Structures are given as C-alpha cells and as structure tokens.
Amino acid sequence: MRLLLVADLHYSLPQFDWVLDIASDFDVVVLAGDHLDLASLVDGRAQSIVVRKYFDRLRAKTKLVTCSGNHDLDGKNPAGEKAAK
Numbered sequence: 001m002r003l004l005l006v007a008d009l010h011y012s013l014p015q016f017d018w019v020l021d022i023a024s025d026f027d028v029v030v031l032a033g034d035h036l037d038l039a040s041l042v043d044g045r046a047q048s049i050v051v052r053k054y055f056d057r058l059r060a061k062t063k064l065v066t067c068s069g070n071h072d073l074d075g076k077n078p079a080g081e082k083a084a085k
C-alpha cells in the first residue's frame with residue numbers, strides 16, 4: 001500500500017495542486033490538518049469552500065482521510081472546546 005501524508009498546507013493552493021496532481025499514485029492520501037490560513041486576507045469561510053472542493057477532487061482520485069488541525073479551529077463547541085465550524 002502506498003500512502004501519502006501531508007499536513008500544514010495552510011491554504012497554499014500550489015501545494016494543494018501538487019497533492020492533487022500526484023494523488024492517483026497513492027492508495028490513500030492523508031491531509032492531517034491545518035488546511036486553512038486564518039491570518040490570510042481571504043475569508044476563512046471562502047477558504048473552507050475552496051479546500052472542500054480540493055477534498056472532493058481528491059476523493060475522485062483516491063481514498064482520502066482528513067482531519068482538522070489546531071489552525072482550522074474557528075469556534076467553540078457546546079462543551080467550550082475549540083472546534084472547526
């Protein structure tokens with residue numbers, strides 16, 4: 001099994017494009033969090049829409065496993081813990 005694990009792309013679209021370009025060479029691609037750049041001038045919700053489209057395009061090529069990173073957390077859940085909304 002070939003697995004590609006990347007993390008901390010922080011809304012770097014050239015890096016998302018690179019992952020997309022080589023995804024079909026791997027059985028599984030893992031995007032291990034910190035997809036967004038909350039310090040960017042691009043609104044976090046807009047970044048989220050773009051990143052979700054990358055997720056969809058990756059799922060069309062291979063199996064995708066993903067999770068949020070600490071820099072993707074933009075709110076709190078009912079228990080008061082930081083969460084990705």
Ligand SMILES: [Zn+2]
Pocket residue numbers: 008010034069071
């Ligand atoms: Zn990071």
